[in-house]
Amino acid sequence: MIKDIIVFLKSILLKRRRSRAELPFNLVFSRFKDILNSNTKALEIMADMGDKLSGDYLFDINYIRKAYSDLSEALNNSIRSFDTLTEKRGPQKIKGFSGVIIKYPELHDVFARIDGRIKKMVYGEVTGGDIPLIVLYEDITWDMRHAVGGKNANLAEVKNYLKLNIPDGFAITTSAYDEFIRHNGIDKQLKRLIDEMNLAELKRLIMGGNIPPELDSAIEEAIQRLLGKGYHRCAIRSSAEEEDSEVSFAGQFETVLNVPLNKEKVEDAYRNVIASLFSERAITYQKRFEFEPGSLRMAAGCLVMVDARASGVIYTEYYSHKTSGILINATWGLGKSIVEGQVDADRYFLSKEAEPGLIEKRVGKKKR
């Protein structure tokens, strides 16, 4: 009898120990505290906004932007911590991967949708007056992210603050996009052409559009600067306002590689990037995430080409089919074929922890 009790107790204790090994108590406690703290912070920010709305204060759009940015960050932190608390770990295999499973992925979708809508309202009032047409990467700061687009802003952060080796280049801003669209009279036809889904005509207008003189000179000046540093080719990359934010727009817009550093060629590639905002696929994607087609503005990045032996894409927060972790896709040469899904790339799946561990590796059938 006593032996049976000891066996029973052992089984319970061992079971508990196994469960603790899967999600350490200190991590659970820390994430629980994070949820409470983020929630408290969110409530404080909302209370403060209510206070400012009382009519006793003079405030402007900068206050609203700052307050919402803090609120969005607090809610985002809360969701991430909630993911950790509710996640399941174990041998489950979903679409070839094993690892952490997010229990409520819908939360991310709902948050991204609401966050996108509010940011559109809060930042929609920015006028192009103060924004230069071209900004060099070293001059880009985070508060310019709506002018230079998400991709340029993120790359510039990595370059200027983390000091990682990012190719030299410049951003062609949303202000330049506005100028281009206005200069060619496209603004007056944009809504109608989108409503009629006459995207071929829209593309024709963009591809045949003239670059406004001020933008033309600014591009020439920026190119001369890169030529002066000994570069000869560049990539013109899309960097739409909301790209690489909560909604990634991965693979939706155009990137033109190996563009000679020559004004006409760069401007042609720039037109291609702008036109990709209105491809049927991109319009469908925008509608899916509740962006009104035609309202999103396109900035572009001009980055010097790197002679790549191998390249890849890393998803530091990979959520798909309830699987979560770090995903790296890699191939020989340039990475464009990966983004466009044209190559059977190598796939590395890692756990998202302080010291990421390799969960799965698969070498793709690809040519050098």
Added chain:
Amino acid sequence: MNNRSIKNFKIMVIDDEKIVCDMAKLSLEQDGYIVETFLNAEPALKRLEEERFDVVVTDYKMKDIDSLEVLRRVKRLYPETEVIIITAFANLDATIEALRGDAFDFFPKPVKIRDLKESIKRALSNK
């Protein structure tokens, strides 16, 4: 403010956000001030050439002219007019520069309207 009724005091508000101008005008007029608002500094300075205002409340960062330039030009026209600067981009350097430039007061936004009114009262107390 001893010899003049509050109704005679003229306040100019310059801010490139309409909501700030509207709220300032509404609450200052409730106290009996005569208030004129401007969304840009250039037309505000032109208006000042026509008529003197007792206090100018101006945003620190505007599209057309820097508020410190507004401060200099107001003081050149009317040394006795007090200038209060409000800003969303509060930093120590800007504050020091504004106060050295003879600004009467400097407030970071959001500004409590009661504090702004107190400051205006102080600015007018010797007039």
